[in-house]
Amino acid sequence: MIPFGLLSGFMDSKEIRITELGEDGFRLRLAEECPEPEQFLICFYDMKKAGYRKVEIRRFEMSAAEERCLQDQQPAEMETGKYFYREYFVRAEQKEYVQEVRRLAGEYNRYIRLKLDGDDAELAKSLTGYPAELDEVHCRSLEEQKKLWFGGNPSSVRRNPDADQSVEELFLDKGTELALELNGPSLYEEYLCQPLQDFLASYWQKNYLTHSWLAGRTPERFYIGNQFCHNLFPTENQLFSIMDKMRSEGLEITLAFSYIREFMLTSVGKLLEKVDNWCCIHGVNVEIVVNDWAVVEMLHGKTTRLCPVFGTLLNKRKKDPRMKYKSGDISLFQRNSLNAKFYRDFLAEEFHIHRYEWESCGYPQELPPGKNSLHLPFYQTNTSQYCPLYALCTTGDRGTQQLAEHCPKFCEKYALLYPEHLHMTGRYNSLFGVDKTFPEIPEMWKNIKGTKPDRIVVNI
Template structure:
């Protein structure tokens, strides 16, 4: 059997499962007897072009498979009480024969590479992936960040030859700037320092002192982590941070991750306290929602708590290896939020009008509404059963379990990957790094659709 992703077929408009393939024809199964169709359409996957070649077959000879049907029916009936019928189709069409030969050759080559080499060699042969660079690693997260954002790289510094209109517009507050406080060390640093001292330290330790983003004081801070529930601040920390931000005239967004069953009661009580805090001080707070349970918890509280559509719910295809794949990458530029009826549903049912996006290495078409773009890190994978915790406690990242009493290993450790991939493992997630907007503010003009009205820095 050729894998379904490489070979699919249609009998008139009905999709069929092809079970055998040859140059003289093919076999397929159905659950019931059928009359002879007008045509077949067979779709052969082309690995080089990353697309399908379609062959229409109008001249053929179709027969029920003789001598095997009754035995097969008895066998299947004994197992699960169901039946199937198998048909053979004889074809003498030249373009069909050519596609069968090509697919068989490509698939045989794939199997041979899979058996004889490793994944890197397979990817190198099929896509041009530089497998030899997989051996180049940095020694630490500090070294990795310095290589990405610092050193002698002038690309992250203000470029006098770049289009200054975008940078000037940003510095003149044409777009809101926000920073993420997404872990315990940042919570403590912010609480222990005046705002300007904290910002100076923040940009310096991330090697971005001369970045075009560093020339402006942010108007908003995100508190919390969208991906790990163990990295949300304690209740005392949270209200201390919110009080300090209010005194410094900063806007507040609280970022929540998924909500596990045991968290529902405590999160609901915390949001009630946040709502009371907002009522007392006469302010509004945004709540980043990454779990549908959260929007239910927020029902009736949206006068002061504004729900925001989070990254985990705003699903996009993101992978730092995308550049090695062939095919039409423009298909990734849109997702469900580009559908007006879906945005209307979110607004009507949950009062959601803002959406969180990530700069992830390819142009995206942002929909009407309020859009926030996070950079330079973008999430590719998240596990509630933390791989870093498993590695630190068992030595095997595959032995994952829920970290109920998390010792915050991620404050000291991270998972490093081959340098050329521009990715890193932080806490319970994998992240890629996209420096496009960080290095070139003029790239802002190439964003399709509605321009984001907020930049969120997540170093």
């Protein structure tokens, strides 16, 4: 029985499920009895080309196989003909069909043997050319990785090679807002304890970005909170202290919320009420990044001052640093649901959402019309509410995960390290890849199709 992703078929225009395959023909399953069709189109997956080979069958013999019924049906129901499905056998012996059956069976058999005999790296190396030998090369710390990723040549990252203009003049001074994320306890405290310019100087220096095109400009906006871990949102006192300081420094404010667990509903609802009151008192608006539909409901009736933003966890797309080793057409990843106008209209009309959060994730994306924020250089690939880092620090086994109700913030000191060539890391309850094209902003801009982002958000 070949997996559906490797073998699919159509009977005339109707998709069918092939349950058995042989060189003399195939067996298929239908929900009801049907007349003999004019043709079959069988699609065989080619692992080397990462695409399907299609075989059209017009000469065949089709016969009914044994009829099957639901296990819980009674004999009386069986007598009335209420069958769950019917099976048919199609005899097809044309040369092209037989060749494809043999090729698919050989490739699938090879895949099974590789899966049984080796590890995942060896399997990937055999099938995609993945450099399994590089999996043995690790950095000793996240700081060492950051230095490798971002500590480039200053003269090479600030100038556009095709023009005598700075990167800032080309991109950042043309209406693109610059924002910075405060996404953990240490950053909250550092920001509160230092003047803005001192904080920024320290921020760029410790992340090896003093030479970058980002460091020469003061951000107009700060994001407060973490989109991926509910335990990294600031305390209520911290939050309003940060907001007061930002208001005094003339900065715009965006609050980033993660998923909302059941026990958090009441407290988050009350906090949003207090933020709304703070906005009314000071006459300012605050953006709310939404990553859970419950927050959208909580914002109902408050969108005059609290502006909902479509968050990263809701703005789904395939992201993985290992995708560069896969064959196939990655252009299929460029668009997602937000590229559909009716969906954007629905978000705007029902929830007053007009801005969308994106991540620079290493391959071209087609951003839709509207307000788009681009986060860089880190992009999220996986998030677990049951933190693997917490499990590893408390039990020694990242697989024994449980909800960290009283989180000791292990992520302030520790991170999960991966082979250096993958350009990824495990931070708090998530895995992140890093898009290394971002220091070369002309190259990064080439990876953005459609509407250019009107906001860049740094999330180191």
